[in-house]
Amino acid sequence: MMYKVMLVDDEYMILEGLKQILPWENLGFEIVKTARNANEAFAYLSEHTIDLLVTDITMPEMNGIELVRTAQLLGYHFSTIILSGYQEFEYVKKGMQLGVKNYLVKPVDKQELLETVQKIKEDFIEQHHLEAQQQAYLETSLIRWLNDELNEREFQELMEAYELGIKGPYIAVQVSGSVSLLENITDCLIKDQQQLLLTNWIHTEGHLVWIYQGTHQDLTAYLLTIEKELGNQLEWLIGEMVDEWQNVYESFEKIQQIAAMKNFYPDLLPTSQLELTGPRKVELSFLSFNQALMIGDSKTIECELTTIFDEMVSHHYDPEDARYIVFFLFTDIARQYPTITNSLYDETIQGIRNSQTINELHHLLESLLLKLKAEVIEKPFSDIVQKVVDYVQSDYQQDLNLKMIADELYLNVVYLGQLFKKETRYSFSQYLNHVRIRKAQQLLLNTGKTINEISEEIGYNNTNYFSKMFKKLNGITPKDFREQYHGEYTVLLRK
Known part of the structure; x- marks a missing residue:
């Protein structure tokens, strides 16, 4: 990766000297712009990004400190090295306040500049590593959200990390294509502040997934603008619109169903490409x-x-x-x-x-x-999955998790989770919740136990959480379920 550098000085010979004083490319930097004044610098920044700014202090109309301060106010982000013909403490102080990496006195000492640039590169690498870790964490949380594995606190933390509101509706979206096309789409989405992106599947699966906040009508209009901008007619797979965050997994499930239809039952797809979204x-x-x-x-x-x-x-x-x-x-x-x-x-x-x-x-x-x-x-399930099912059916009241069962069976937890979902079509946590809620249904219909007693009996320590989970899966509260179906319940199939 080459880091982008802009040099700003009102003296042509200084600019030429800065270009030659260091082997920039060997250090991992590319000089993408030289500017003679602040206006020229801002004209470039309005359409391009840079990583490092090297600027003189004394320039006509706007000095180097003012250039950095104004750029920050406009939302431009980069590291800065300030150059000056003399040592001026007030400039050094102001530069420190703006986060300037170093203040170098002209004529610039080559070794000092080299050490400063190398230190800045180390900072870039460390920052990119931290950003990659943060992005990996966020994408892991997004995947857990799509797989219905986030609780309310974790979801709120996820939205806070993205600095987004938690209000729906939500729609899961997927688009497939070449890596370069998907990266271009990603750039468009990021530019438009569509932040809930899963980019790690671009290289492994050849598709990009993200969660759109808004209605189908708004989404359709937005997708058309992306197609117009990229000059491509794209194949979007769009899930069901859901109003509540905890039901996003249903929207994602619809995408997977459409993808399966494309692969195995293409004759069931509408003939119009526009209808692929449903x-x-x-x-x-x-x-x-x-x-x-x-x-x-x-x-x-x-x-x-x-x-x-x-x-x-x-x-x-x-x-x-x-x-x-x-x-x-x-x-x-x-x-x-x-x-x-x-x-x-x-x-x-x-x-x-x-x-x-x-x-x-x-x-x-x-x-x-x-x-x-x-x-x-x-x-029948495979022997392994059947053992997991048996664990859940017999010990659903306990504080179960897949890692515990995987250790008991001497299996890798990731492998076991993938196998379990392939056969049951549920993640382990989803399956456990389904078993517990079905047990709750039986207790609501056939006993006089209170909601608190039922919650505790089926393995939920928190009654409020039990009630939320029950309503999420059934669409009604435990109290309403008991009132509506007591004596009026004809089971379709006891699972």
Whole structure:
């Protein structure tokens, strides 16, 4: 990496001397601009960035100290070396206040300048190392957010680190392409202060993911401006818009579903490239359908399903778009009910392909729900994953974590986590919360225990956290669940 240097002095010979006095390129620096005055320097800074400014003190119109102070007020960031024809304590004092790295008296001593530049380079390397560590930490937190592994305190800390507000809505977005294209997109996003970026997948997976704060309408308009700026028609994958931060994982899940459709079921995609982001004729609530699936009551699930199909009918969805939506509904069912066998999965996909009307698609999913209700379908996990499932089912009241189980099984925790999510379609923490909340549902319906007692019995030490988790997954509070479903609950499939 070459660090960019700008030299500013009103004397031409001084500028030429500074260019020759050090082997700048060998030191890792590139002189990108020489300027004779502050106005010329600011004209360059308005369109370019620099890492190091070497400037004379005495210049017409604006001296070197004023140049540095004004640049800082305008938001330009760089290190500075001040040059002067004489030692002036007041200038040294002002320079120190502005963070100037060194104050050198003309004629410049070559060795002193060399040592100063080398020290500045060491500072740059250390700063970049710290920034890389900070970015890695932030991206790890973003990944945990997308995987539904952040608690409220951690989320607030994440937003504070990015200096962003915590208000939604939120939409997960993904774009794929060459490394150079994705880096250009990243530059555009950073310039527009889109900070919630996951760039570490650019080199490993060939795609960029970020979390947009705003509506689908605003996002669509923004994506068009990026395409116009880059001169490329890009393939954006856009998740569901969610209002609450803790549901961002559902938006990210929709991206993964679209990606899977592209790879395995391209015939289910709309023919228009613009429709790859998902039909936006109406904001269908997949989240509400997922919450109904979590509740597990047959009537609630059927009601939510009917609502979605009624919306598609009223907004005149054609069969192509309807098949696209139904694929998502089906994958949500398969995710909530991982016991669906491979043969039933393939049969349903074929049914989606062959359906020609919205009514056929509606009937297909209704039939699937009836099969789940009528049969005890078992889909065995691998021996390793089954052991983890057994741990959770038997010890969910305990303070469990995947590291503890991985050590018990003499397995690498990362490998075990990846294998578990591949087979169950949930992270370990998600699965544990689902098991606990389903146990809570049973206790709410079949016992007279208080919310506090149930919270403690299923492994939550904090009742408020339990209530928030219950509402997040079910869409209603424990109290409302008990009142609404006590004596009126028909389980779809006990998992």
